[in-house]
Each structure stands twice: as C-alpha cells, then as structure tokens.
Amino acid sequence: MKLVEPSLSEQTYETLREAILTGRIPGDTLWSDREIAARMQFSRTPIRDAVQRLAAEGLVEVIPRRGTRVLPLRTEDVREIHQIARALELEAATIIARLPERDLSAIEAAVIGMEEAIARADREEWVVADAAFHHAVVHGCGNGRLARLYDAQRSLTDRARYFALYLRELPVRSAEEHREMLNAIKVCDATRLATLYREHWDRTTKELLELVERHGTTVPVKAQ
Amino acid sequence: MKLVEPSLSEQTYETLREAILTGRIPGDTLWSDREIAARMQFSRTPIRDAVQRLAAEGLVEVIPRRGTRVLPLRTEDVREIHQIARALELEAATIIARLPERDLSAIEAAVIGMEEAIARADREEWVVADAAFHHAVVHGCGNGRLARLYDAQRSLTDRARYFALYLRELPVRSAEEHREMLNAIKVCDATRLATLYREHWDRTTKELLELVERHGTTVPVKAQ
DNA sequence: ACATTCTATCTGGCATACCAGTAGATGTGC
DNA sequence: GCACATCTACTGGTATGCCAGATAGAATGT
Numbered sequence: 001m002k003l004v005e006p007s008l009s010e011q012t013y014e015t016l017r018e019a020i021l022t023g024r025i026p027g028d029t030l031w032s033d034r035e036i037a038a039r040m041q042f043s044r045t046p047i048r049d050a051v052q053r054l055a056a057e058g059l060v061e062v063i064p065r066r067g068t069r070v071l072p073l074r075t076e077d078v079r080e081i082h083q084i085a086r087a088l089e090l091e092a093a094t095i096i097a098r099l100p101e102r103d104l105s106a107i108e109a110a111v112i113g114m115e116e117a118i119a120r121a122d123r124e125e126w127v128v129a130d131a132a133f134h135h136a137v138v139h140g141c142g143n144g145r146l147a148r149l150y151d152a153q154r155s156l157t158d159r160a161r162y163f164a165l166y167l168r169e170l171p172v173r174s175a176e177e178h179r180e181m182l183n184a185i186k187v188c189d190a191t192r193l194a195t196l197y198r199e200h201w202d203r204t205t206k207e208l209l210e211l212v213e214r215h216g217t218t219v220p221v222k223a224q
Numbered sequence: 225m226k227l228v229e230p231s232l233s234e235q236t237y238e239t240l241r242e243a244i245l246t247g248r249i250p251g252d253t254l255w256s257d258r259e260i261a262a263r264m265q266f267s268r269t270p271i272r273d274a275v276q277r278l279a280a281e282g283l284v285e286v287i288p289r290r291g292t293r294v295l296p297l298r299t300e301d302v303r304e305i306h307q308i309a310r311a312l313e314l315e316a317a318t319i320i321a322r323l324p325e326r327d328l329s330a331i332e333a334a335v336i337g338m339e340e341a342i343a344r345a346d347r348e349e350w351v352v353a354d355a356a357f358h359h360a361v362v363h364g365c366g367n368g369r370l371a372r373l374y375d376a377q378r379s380l381t382d383r384a385r386y387f388a389l390y391l392r393e394l395p396v397r398s399a400e401e402h403r404e405m406l407n408a409i410k411v412c413d414a415t416r417l418a419t420l421y422r423e424h425w426d427r428t429t430k431e432l433l434e435l436v437e438r439h440g441t442t443v444p445v446k447a448q
Numbered sequence: 449a450c451a452t453t454c455t456a457t458c459t460g461g462c463a464t465a466c467c468a469g470t471a472g473a474t475g476t477g478c
Numbered sequence: 479g480c481a482c483a484t485c486t487a488c489t490g491g492t493a494t495g496c497c498a499g500a501t502a503g504a505a506t507g508t
Contacts, residue, residue, distance in 0.1 A: 007288075007490095007491065007492090008491080008492070009491075009492090032458075032459060032460080033459085033460070034458085034459080034460095042492085042493090043492060043493040043494070044460090044492095044493080044494085045491075045492050045493065045494090046491075046492065046493095048273075048460080048461090049272075049276060049491090052273060052276060052277070053276070053280060056277060056280050058369075062460075063459090063460085064231075064459080064460055064461075064499080064500090065458085065459045065460055065461090065498080065499050065500050065501090066458095066459065066460085066500070066501085067458090067459065067460085068459095068460090077369075079367075080367045080368065080369040080370065081369065083315060083319070083367050083370060084312070084315070084367070084369060084370050084373060086315070087311045087312055087314065087315030087370075088308070088311055088312075090311065090315075091307060091308070091310065091311030091314075095307070143303075143304045143307055143308070144304065145282075145301075145304040145305065145308060146304065146307060146308050146311075149308060149373070149377075153373075190418065191415050191418070194414065194415070194418055231460095231461065231462090232461080232462070233461075233462090256488075256489060256490080257489085257490075258488085258489080258490095266462080266463090267462060267463040267464070268462095268463080268464085268490090269461075269462050269463065269464090270461075270462065270463095272490085272491090273461090286490075287489090287490085288469080288470090288489080288490055288491075289468080289469050289470050289471090289488090289489045289490055289491085290470070290471085290489065290490080291488095291489065291490085292489095292490090
C-alpha cells in the first residue's frame with residue numbers, strides 16, 4: 001500500500017471550503033487566485049481548479065477580470081436550502097419507513113444522544129447527536145446520491161449554525177420532535193412523517209433566520 | 225451592447241454535456257483531455273475546466289493518469305435520481321399549493337397540452353408538455369436553488385428518456401395523473417399530492433428501468 | 449473645483465512545457 | 479509457447495507566461 005498525497009487542488013479546495021463555512025473568510029470578500037496562490041505557495045492552476053469547484057457549489061462567484069467573491073449567506077438562501085434539505089430528508093425517512101428489513105439502531109441511538117444532551121444541557125453534544133440523526137436517516141435509505149446532495153446543501157448553512165449554537169435557547173422541542181419522527185418511521189406513517197418534517201424544519205428555519213437577521217445578513221468574522 | 229463570446233471552457237462544457245446526454249458518447253468511453261483538445265482545436269486548459277464541471281455533476285469520472293471515463297447510466301442511478309427528483313418536485317408542488325397568491329395557469333396549460341398530445345397520439349408534443357409541467361412546478365415555487373438542482377438531476381436521465389420515447393406505450397395514464405396532481409394542488413391536499421407523486425414516479429421509474437434493462441445497462445450509441 | 453480622459457496595474461482565460469505515475473507493448477529467458 | 483521483467487508512450491497534475499478586458503487613480507482640460 002502506498003500513501004497517496006492528496007492533490008494540491010484538493011488541498012486548496014478543502015482549506016478554502018473550511019475557511020468559508022466556518023466564517024473565517026467573511027461574505028463579500030473579493031480575492032484573486034494569484035493572491036491565494038502566493039499565500040498557499042502553489043501555482044495558480046490548482047487554485048483555479050478548487051475555486052471552480054466552490055463556484056459550482058454556490059459558495060463563491062467568479063467574476064471574469066474582477067476577482068472571486070465569497071457569496072454571503074442571505075436569509076433567502078437559508079430558506080431555500082432548508083426547503084431542499086427538508087424534502088430530501090423526508091424522502092429518505094419515508095423510504096426507510098417502508099424498507100422490509102430496516103435497521104433503526106443508528107437513528108435510535110442519535111435520538112437517545114439528543115435526549116441525554118438536553119438533560120445535561122450540553123450544546124456541543126446536542127449538535128453531534130443532531131447531526132448523527134440526520135446523517136443516519138439520509139445515509140440509511142440506500143440512496144447515496146441523495147445523501148451526498150443533502151450533505152452538500154446542508155453544509156452551506158453551517159456558517160449560520162456555527163455561530164448560532166450558543167446564541168439560542170436549548171433545543172428542547174427539537175429533541176422531542178426527533179423522537180416523534182423515529183416513532184412515525186417505526187409505524188410507517190408517511191403522512192405523520194410529512195407533517196412532522198414540515199413543522200420541524202419550519203421552526204428550525206425560523207429560528208435560524210431570526211438569528212441571521214439579528215446579526216445581519218452575513219456571518220460575523222471569527223478570529224483567525 | 226457588446227456581444228460576449230462564451231468562454232472556450234463554456235463551449236467545451238456544453239458540447240460534451242450534450243454529446244453525453246444524447247448518447248453520442250456512449251458510456252464507459254475513455255478519453256484523454258489532449259484528445260478533446262486536439263479535436264476542438266483548444267488547449268487543454270478549457271477542456272480540463274469543462275471536464276471537472278462534468279465530473280462534479282456525475283456525468284464523467286476523472287481517473288488520474290488513466291483518463292476520463294464517461295459514466296454509464298445504470299439502473300441503480302435511474303432509481304436514485306428519480307427518488308431525488310420526486311422528493312424535490314413534491315416539495316415544490318406542496319409549496320405552490322400553500323401559496324396565498326398562486327398562478328397555476330402554466331401548470332394548467334401543460335396539463336391541457338398533455339391531454340391534447342395523447343388525443344393526437346403525438347409523442348413529441350407529449351414530451352414537450354410533460355417537461356413544461358415539471359418545469360412549471362419546480363420553477364413556480366419561488367425556490368431557484370431547488371429548480372436548478374431538479375433540472376441538473378433530471379437531465380442525467382435524459383439519456384434514457386431520449387431513446388425510450390418511441391419504445392414505450394403512449395403514456396395515457398401519465399396524463400391522467402398530472403391532471404390529478406393539478407387538482408390536488410388546487411384544493412391544497414398535501415397528503416393526496418404525496419400519494420400521487422409517489423405513484424407517478426414509481427410507475428415512471430419502473431417503466432424506464434424495464435426499457436434500460438431490456439436494452440442493457442448503457443444507452444445504445446446513436447449515429448453521429 | 450470639477451468632470452473627463454488616459455494609463456498603469458490588476459484580473460481571469462488560455463496556451464504551453466514539464467513532471468511523475470500508469471498501462472500496454474516489447475523484449476528476454478526458459 | 480509462456481511467464482516475467484523492462485521499457486515506451488501516454489495520462490492527468492502542476493507551473494508559468496502571455497493576453498484582453500476592467501478598474502482605479504493620475505493627468506488633463508474646462
């Protein structure tokens with residue numbers, strides 16, 4: 001076995017993506033590829049490759065002969081992304097509910113994790129368990145494409161969730177809702193599932209939007 | 225006003241994408257970017273840009289130091305893509321149904337177009353009307369991201385639909401189902417909508433899969 | 449003082465050269 | 479004839495230089 005170094009293009013992509021999603025590079029920032037190339041000690045080619053991938057994901061916008069702009073996360077974007085995520089996850093949950101041989105242990109474990117996190121008022125643990133729940137659902141339906149699409153969309157709002165974590169109330173209601181979702185999957189009630197998902201995501205969207213609006217349409221710059 | 229020539233990268237992308245989706249480049253084809261560059265009279269740079277966009281969409285796979293492979297459309301892919309498309313379109317339809325001021329004229333026109341096409345047994349017209357229906361739904365819900373995602377996913381199965389058009393029965397049932405969907409939107413019955421979409425896409429998927437399986441897992445090569 | 453024109457400088461798009469790694473052809477020993 | 483080592487041609491990844499267009503600020507005219 002040989003250790004394969006990830007390509008420079010891949011390294012650049014990961015670095016920039018992480019920096020944007022955690023808010024280290026604030027929205028509306030304008031840069032040039034030569035600037036990044038100089039900073040990362042690479043040539044422009046792998047940087048251009050990475051930037052184009054980010055542009056395809058909707059994180060940045062390349063303006064010919066002007067520069068590359070980091071797109072700010074607007075309230076409208078959060079609304080759209082959440083609608084998409086809701087639709088995909090509901091589809092996945094419905095598929096799982098109808099599977100003849102389904103394994104709900106991962107989802108069950110996530111729900112228990114959320115309940116324990118709430119009981120201990122541990123926000124960090126809650127985030128982990130929440131992510132585990134959604135991950136278990138979209139990755140458990142047997143549709144890898146759907147899972148990848150979901151992850152790609154949801155990560156776009158990571159910027160907002162990232163700084164919202166400590167600004168909001170303890171998500172007690174959210175934990176309850178996830179327990180209800182699990183029950184609906186168990187009894188294979190598609191209509192109930194649809195209702196639950198609609199309510200859950202509507203509430204989550206509303207909460208996140210309030211935070212985004214209170215702090216402006218862009219995410220505050222975090223310390224480097 | 226100045227006419228802006230689309231970039232070479234853009235031209236290459238459009239050309240290759242169209243060639244793949246219509247089946248002119250059959251699945252599993254292996255090529256090199258130098259080969260395309262020579263054929264299109266460009267340098268490798270814009271070709272590499274275009275190929276990377278296609279790779280991000282899942283149409284091709286870039287294998288370092290081997291070549292770029294056109295991914296064949298497998299039955300599993302059709303199933304996954306259709307599940308995603310169903311979820312997104314159902315979400316869009318549900319959103320439209322709940323809009324306070326909704327304009328269903330485009331959807332209504334598409335349904336009428338499908339019914340007329342069936343009456344005249346005009347397959348070409350039916351395809352146009354069918355596309356118009358789905359387009360009106362996903363573009364009418366006020367979520368541009370969802371619409372773009374839907375179009376991107378659905379176009380992936382164009383290869384299959386393209387050659388399936390004249391191999392199947394006249395889609396009489398499909399036209400009826402679309403009429404029922406429109407009615408469900410009108411009376412804002414989300415549960416009924418979900419059921420209709422499930423049945424419609426399940427049937428459509430099954431029909432397409434039968435055709436794909438009968439003709440192998442890849443699309444036959446069309447004459448250039 | 450202000451509007452306008454011009455120019456230095458910067459941008460992304462593109463062409464090209466080189467590199468390291470792979471596959472298949474070629475050669476070699478049996 | 480066949481297994482195996484070697485070698486060659488070709489691949490995508492990367493670095494770099496040039497180009498045309500766009501910008502901002504200096505130079506200019508009023």
